[in-house]
Amino acid sequence: MLACALKFLLYCEGTRFTEKKHRVSMEVAASKGLPALKYHLLPRTKGFTTAVQCLRGTVAAVYDVTLNFRGNKNPSLLGILYGKKYEADMCVRRFPLEEIPLDEKEAAQWLHKLYQEKDALQEMYNQKGVFPGEQFKPARRPWTLLNFLFWATVLLSPLFSCVFGVFASGSPLLILTFLGFVGAASFGVRRLIGVTEIEKGSSYGNQEFKKKE
Template identity: 75%
Template sequence: MVAALEWWSGTECTLYTDPKSYPLYGNENAIVVLNHAFEIDFLCGWTFCERFGVLGSSKVLAKKELAYVPVIGWMWYFLEIVFCKRKWEEDRTTVAQSLQNLRDYPENYWFLLYCEGTRFTPKKHQISMQVAEGKGLPQLKYHLLPRTKGFYVTVQNLRGTAAAVYDSTLNFRNNEVPTLLGILNGKKYHADLYVRRIPLESVPDDEAECAAWLHKLYQEKVSENKKRELCGRHG
């Protein structure tokens, strides 16, 4: 599927990041926090993994229904992908157990996490910002409120084995709205991925403080142009 993105459709994905962080990518375990605004987000995330040699050892927190999708779901199951029902009372223990299995994983891995929990749409954004207002949180323009419980459990179970959080934001140029069907039809898109490496020790241990930290992370996500100014470019 990564080949379909880069070879078949010719889609270009340009990475912007701190040059000092660049040599560490692929050489350490990490939690990758991705935004979820496009149909092919997951393909660009896998491209990021493939570029640094960790595609085969990448893991995601995915909804249980995806385990039953032919080919992809079965492949994810055997690759030890962490599945959840999105019912936290049931998920907390099973997710923690799955994450504990990664502590002695024999290769460097990246754990990909969509903290928003669902893909961005105007309707979902409106509802999410009503929740933000009710909780006294700042409004987010391009993101939904992050779901903090899954992030906290991930951090606590991978602390000591994962070295960093990669704060990652994906955008497409020229207001493109990429689709999987477009990729399969050979349509070329232009993606920009902005990655900021944050040492895991800077994430608080306390659950409430960790939640506040994640909310602040989403509040700090900046526009494409600002990130282009702040980061070095790696094609």
């Protein structure tokens, strides 16, 4: 959530959102007298307040980013590999660093208030399908496509040459070995990517929220 000229990124929730983690998180919020969040986990304030204190005089602002994928889609690496198209809307807000309190406790309260605002933004997006404020759609840049095609050609040319050589050899053993290797590699990549799916995520956060920050 925290971004600056130094490209420093901080995800204050600390873990991916699941219903179980959200339930535990809101139990902690209730015990601390904090308003319940509907779409977010309770932010972990220690890392944020420490980062803000250390970055004073170095960076100018904190940028809060809220991202939503259209159609309630849940993107995955497998989906990207399969060529699925995902469209998203992003709400970016800028907060000058001097607006964030110096005191650690007050800075933590500022972060909790920010997440309450983020929850309200999410509620509005769910109702209207857009974020409030000025809408901006970046223009398509031909250079991005040209850059992709260039590197794809450079990196994939040796692979295509290798594949052509295998099939041109006419050796059944070599061809079967190559196909077996490709199949095994494809299976391994799918298994590794499957671990990154949210529903298969770790239990981290289920109990951690019950500990004092």
